[in-house]
Amino acid sequence: MSTETENKEILRGGQFLVKDTDCNEIFTPEDFTEEQQMMKDSVKEFVDREIWPNKEEFEKKNYALTEEIMRKAGELGFLGVAVPEEFEGLGMGFVSTMLVCDYISGATGSIATAFGAHTGIGTMPILLYGTEEQKKKYIPKLATGEWFGAYCLTEPDAGSDANSGKTKAVLSEDGKSYKISGQKMWISNAGFANLFVVFARIEDDKNITGFIVENDPDNGITFGEEEKKLGIHASSTRQVFFNETVVPVENMLSERGNGFKIAMNALNVGRIKLAAASLDAQRRVTDLATKYANDRVQFKTPIAKFGAIKAKLANMATSAWVGESASYRAAKNIQDRIDIRVENGESHEAAELKSFEEYAIECSILKVACSEDIQNCSDEGIQIYGGMGFSADTPMESAWRDARIARIYEGTNEINRMLSVGMLVKKAMKGHVDLLGPAMKVADELTGIPSMETPDYSETLSEEKAMIAKLKKVFLMVAGSAVQKFGPQLEEHQQLLLAASDILIEVYMAESAILRAEKNAKKNGAESQKYEIAMAKLYLYNAVDTITMKAKEGIVSFAEGDEQRMMLMGLKRFTKYHNQPNVVELRTMIAEKLTAENKYCF
Incomplete structure (x- = not known):
């Protein structure tokens, strides 16, 4: 734990509302370490080389390209930033995890979704709740991109009410396995996933239970067709059907009935990472809109000179900068809290779980704010492009469509507001x-x-x-x-x-x-x-x-x-x-x- 962490009082989740925060106590992107700056540069270079030039292919629903990009990201270590070195990861802190999620997500929502689903809800539940045997068996494959993960929670009648799922897990007579039967929908990465974190109900339990299920078509696992979606066109999204899929009892994740807690804690992590995944998209949209406004001449004047366009550009840039400020502030609070818990003798897994839960309020705030900001930003980007913005030949149209899902997944914004x-x-x-x-x-x-005193605002x-x-x-x-x-x-x-x-x-x-x-x-x-x-x-x-x-x-x-x-x-x-x-x-x-x-x- 750093001296900086030891010497400052870290506010608990929600305490920002009732306690003053000294500006020197918050973390900002200007405080990135040399290592973090190098990671940022390498991710940006990867995106500019491998993803941005292929935007048109992603819009053609090239799922194979998404899988290929994910595999390359794994080879470069980007999928294992948050994974401890003992499981073939880079073992970096949460700020670095946020940073990679931020910059790898900017070029297309398809990669943002595939990356987030794999590194977040596809990997973290096993890392945080799995046994040592489960982690040794599966995490290295997930961290390196040898395998890809998916998360099977949502069902036709179980969306925001996640604990109401009807998928069943029945214990075999010899007590050695469970047979899982049920239908899951909106499963990101389903088309190329090797591993599923699946939630099912045992008997009439009040709460669902988590299981690690390997993808084996000979084990009662089938898929629906790729969903026809408004956006994120190259993100593989399918229904997954389990028909008496046999899962060894040792593949139960955590304890029986603990699935709802796993799901909710996974969402806390997912929410703040979704905020990060909205940031570089805003920067890139603002960047493109600025260039277009400078180049587009109307009435013999670049439209960037018009006050109406200036107002839009200023608001777009401001939202991006503010979202970045708040996201990295919260990320460092979480990281500092993890470091303190580990220093006090807790396991890294327990420290992460409790720290994410501690800042669940901030995670929900950021999810709502940043997902709505990228939608507004891309909408204004279309407006600045005018008629060309409505054309699929320019990047604004796909940016707007890709942004729309962010207000729905990881818990709708209405749910997160009330939460x-x-x-x-x-x-x-x-x-x-x-x-x-x-x-x-x-x-x-x-x-x-x-x-009646006049305050000093000098x-x-x-x-x-x-x-x-x-x-x-x-x-x-x-x-x-x-x-x-x-x-x-x-x-x-x-x-x-x-x-x-x-x-x-x-x-x-x-x-x-x-x-x-x-x-x-x-x-x-x-x-x-x-x-x-x-x-x-x-x-x-x-x-x-x-x-x-x-x-x-x-x-x-x-x-x-x-x-x-x-x-x-x-x-x-x-x-x-x-x-x-x-x-x-x-x-x-x-x-x-x-x-x-x-x-x-x-």
Whole structure:
């Protein structure tokens, strides 16, 4: 464990809402080690050489090419970044795992899905829950790309309600094996997978159980045709049918009835990695849109000179930069927590499981934010290209289609929104996050007399940091009152939960951006970070608008009379700027930097 990790207090999951974070305590991409920078460069070089030139082939549903690219990625070690060296992996930390997932995913959603399904939900359940024998037998093959993995959870009647699956596992009379029968759907990598992590129910157990199943067509395993999909055309997606497929009892994954827990913890990892997999796609879309805007001349002027296009480019670049800021902040928190647990004597597997579970709130936040940002980014990319953007001859059309799935898998964004608030409330009830104390202080503040003192905002981003603190009060005001009013029945009020989660998401994303800009400004001088500071300010301005709207929606849904008026007055106070930023100027500044560099340059 590094001295840096020992000397700083690492916030627990969800505590960002109630505790101040010093900018020097967060990790940013500017803090990549030399080893991580080399890994980033090698992945980018691989993508530019092997994947980007073949985009047209991926759109022709060339599944064999996807398998070939995956095998090459395995030969270069990219599939085994998170796997310990004893199992033929590189044994690198979680930040490096995120970094590879980020940069290998940018060129096409087909590779992003194949890579994520294999390295995440196809490999990690065995690595984290498998016996030593299971890990020795299977992980080296998965880490090197000799074998590929797939994850069989979803069924026709079991999607978001994952524990309701009907696939059965029946113990043989001699007690040596199980026979698995059932239907799984939307299985990524099914067409070339050698190994499946399959979830089935034993007898009438309350919870499902996980099994490691080798792909053997002579063992009752058959496949549906490749699915016809909106996007990710070269990602092999098939139904998998098990008909009394014999699985040795020693291939049960973890304990009987532990499958639901395995599935949920695998999704925590998958969610933050999905956020990472959205980042380079945003950079590349912004890069292409910038180049096109510089080259496309209308009314004798490059369209990059028009204010409407500048606004789009600035927002696209800002979302990419903010998503990156928040994703690597959370990744390093997870890695530090793993290191501390290992230092305290826990096995690496147990440390990873508990650390991912610890930051499940942040994982859900990032999944929602980054998946929606890449959709918006690609949509604006089409708009900048105009009619050409709608053509399959340009990359924007496939980028938009590929982005759409990200809001659905690893738990829909609606599920993740409700989960983020629900998990936070549960943490509060367990005493892991003190929401009650800060919420009561906010309630007292609502009835108190506001300070008339003019604050000192002379330091870089000092007003923005003060605004973040006030926005946290908005969440505490709305969520605190809602919990007090509805108690355990809060989960039944889904629209209120969705509004509260949007406030939570915007707070985390905006704070991550402000802290990154502040940290690097202190280190390198504010002038060197002026564009990053502009993006942090622009994102915060938009976040304030979103939070104002969502908080108002939530307040009027459950508060009436004097209580409603008091909360709406508090909302106005908590979202008021002292010095309103000139957002037109901010957008123009960011866009002109992009067009001058003719690329995404942040």
